[in-house]
Amino acid sequence: MKKIVLFLWCLLFSLQLQAAPLQHVSHFDWLVKKEFVASPNANFFEAITPQEIAFSLSKLSSQKIELPQKKHLSRAEFYQALGNALATQVTVAHTNDVHSHILENKRAKEFGYAKIASVIKAWRKSSEHFLLLDAGDTTQGSLYGNLFKGESIIGLLHLLGYDAMAAGNHEFDYGSKQTLKLKRRLNLPLLSANVYSHNGKYFLTPYTFKTIAGIRFAILGLTTPETPISTHPNNVKGLQFASPEEVVRKLVPELKKKADRVIVLCHTGVEEDRKIAAAVDGIDLIVGGHSHTPLRKPEYVNGTSIVQAWEYGKAIGRADLYYYQDELVAFSAELFPYTENIAEDQEMKKAVDAIVKKLGPRLEEVLAVTEVPLDGERTKVRTQETNIGNFIADTLLERTKSIAGHEADVALINGGGIRTHIPAGKLTRHQLFDMLPFPNTLVVLEVSGKEMWKALEHGVSKVEHASGAFPQVAGMSFRYDARRASGKRILEVSVKGKALDLQKTYRLATNDFLASGGDGYVWDEKNFYNSGITMFTLVEEAFSKQKSLSPKVDGRIIDLSKP
Known part of the structure; x- marks a missing residue:
């Protein structure tokens, strides 16, 4: 058998063994455009002829090689192998919104970093040209990150070998000084091109360059402009957050003069990603985060591919870009979802275990027993009344009764502050911290009835988008209609059984x-x-005091648009 046939069959065999793209790319279309295909209209799955093979190979050299016809070698197999041989494959693995969920969680179907490391190592081994990117909200979210102000996560990122990371809004939760400390300690660039210091200079690294297989990539970072309202405003005092779209419009043309290709690594949410792709030409790939979107298949907007890998390590994203003569000719991307049947990487497991050990057995102490699941699912606490939302709001209201001069009439919390679901059974301090990871404190302020109405209108204004502002309440109830225009949805508000008095002053917890x-x-x-x-301390005290919990939904929030 001629050497070329042997080469092709070895290549085909190796493709079957490698951890190749989860969704195999098709090279046929671009090979046709580049005139590598002799008979583009022939049956794709029939055996390819020696003449067709010789025609394609003649494009690679001046000599035509005659090959015997092989019935079991189809045109599909041949052109796929030919495309792989001609094109340069660059693999981009990506994560986002892991929120320091460092341990495997079989119930929630979260990998944990030890299993993420195993997958990434396998992909690195199978792909010669490899980039690993993170789209932010990585150092905050669980007690494993929060209690160390994000510093515990840095070593794990180093072990994984990330090339760049976008700064998410929650990278600012420990204050801007700590954000800079994290930046200094990372051995990879922490990117954001739309966050500026008070003097107008970039607060973080705006972009970085990586050369892979001779291709110079510019990687541009972005942070959601919602950060000043999604973290405590004091955490970003003095910082300015510019429009991501405007920044990309300005920088991409400049970056294309310095690099061959552009990737945008952003923590702005999939809707903003779509706007950026539609508005700006010349972006090969947008790796996104913030909206916790499981893009199981990539989206294509204006020649740009958009990917995002869900949340909490429930999936790992992989995109494969194929370049031929400085042109992106093919692309595939898909999510690799959690599966138990992956061995833990032992080096990473050792690093994760060291973090867990630092926290000690106190985290696993049982605070109470809950007779019912505490419904903290993201899609529910941000769209409807839930039993844990009621419990937390009730706890705030009750606690103010012991604060002389600040006894509240009503309580309101944001559903977005409740971060996870807890099943029925024993309830540990660890679980509570995962549910309430933010260091927010109980406050009491005086508001008019008019302000209260306005606040509730704001809380339900984006309920269809599962906004974190959705209110969970105590001491009051309200009815609204999500079908109505934002700002005109609240229909009725009652405080302790009486209609809200717009002129009266109320104390709000x-x-x-x-x-x-x-x-x-x-x-x-x-x-x-x-x-x-x-909030954590308040609820911890309430759990410990009650010992046995069975909170309920009692109709304090009613959406008339629902049957």
């Missing part, structure tokens, strides 16, 4: 995040009383 304008809540200018007691 909430958290300092919302009182300071977090999640977009706006109050008349005023001072508020800050108890200094964290």
Whole structure:
């Protein structure tokens, strides 16, 4: 058998063994455009002829090689192998919104970093040209990150070998000084081109360059402009967050003069990603985060591919880009979802175990037993009344009764502050911290009935988008209609069984995040009383005191658009 046939069959065999793209790319279309295909209209799955093979190979050299016809070698197999041989494959693995979920969680179907490391190592081994990117919200979210102000996660990122990371809004949760400390400690660039210091200079690294297989990539980072209302405003005091689209419009043409290809690594949400792709030409790939979107298949907008890998390590994203003569000729991307049948990487497991050990057995102490699941699922706490939303709001309201002069009439918290679901059974401190990871504190402020109505209108204004501003309440109830226009959805509000008096002043228990304008809540200018007691501590005390829990949904929030 001629050497060329042997080469092709070895190549085909190796393709079957490698951890190749989860969804195999087709090279046929671009091979036709580049005139490598003799009979583009022939049956794709029939055996290819020696003449067709010789025609294709003649494009690679001046000599035509006659090959015997092989019935079991189809045109599909041949052109796929030919495309792989001609094109340069660059693999981009990506994660986002892991939120320091470092351990495997079989119930929630989360990989944990030890299994993520195994997958990434296998992909590195199978792909010669490899990039690993993270789209932010990585250092915050669980006690394993929060109790160390994100510093515990840095070593794990180094072990995985990330090439770049975008700064998510929650990378600012420990304050901007800590954000800079994390940046200094990372051995990879922490990117954001739309965050500026008070002097107008970039607060973080705006972009970086990586040369892979002789191709110079510019990687541009972005952070959601919602950061000042999605983290505590004090955390970003003095910083300015510019429009991502405007920044990309300006920088991409400049970057294309310095690089061959452009990748945007952004923590802006899939809707903003689509806008950026539609508005700006010349971006090969947008690797996104923030909206926790499981893009199981890539989206294509204006010649740009958009990917995002869900949340909490429930999936790992992989995109494969194929270049031929400085042109992106083929692309495939898909999510690799959690599966138990992956061995843990032992080096990473050792690093994760060291973090867990630092926290000690105190985290696994049982605080109470819950007779029912505590419904903290993201899609519910941001769209409807839930039993845990009621419990937390009730706890805030009750706690103010012991604060003389600040006894509240009602309580309101943001559903986005409740971060996970807890099943029925024993409830540990660890689980509670995963549910309430933010260091927000109980505050009391005086508001008019008119302000209260306005706040509730804001809370339900984006319910169809599962906004974190959705209100969970105590001491009051309200009815609204999500079919109505934003700002005109609230129909009725009652406080302790009586209609809300728009002229009356009420004491509202909430958290300092919302009182300071977090999640977009706006109050008349005023001072508020800050108890200094964290939400975590309040609920921990309530759990420990009650021992047995069975919170309920009691109809305090009703959406008339639902049957």
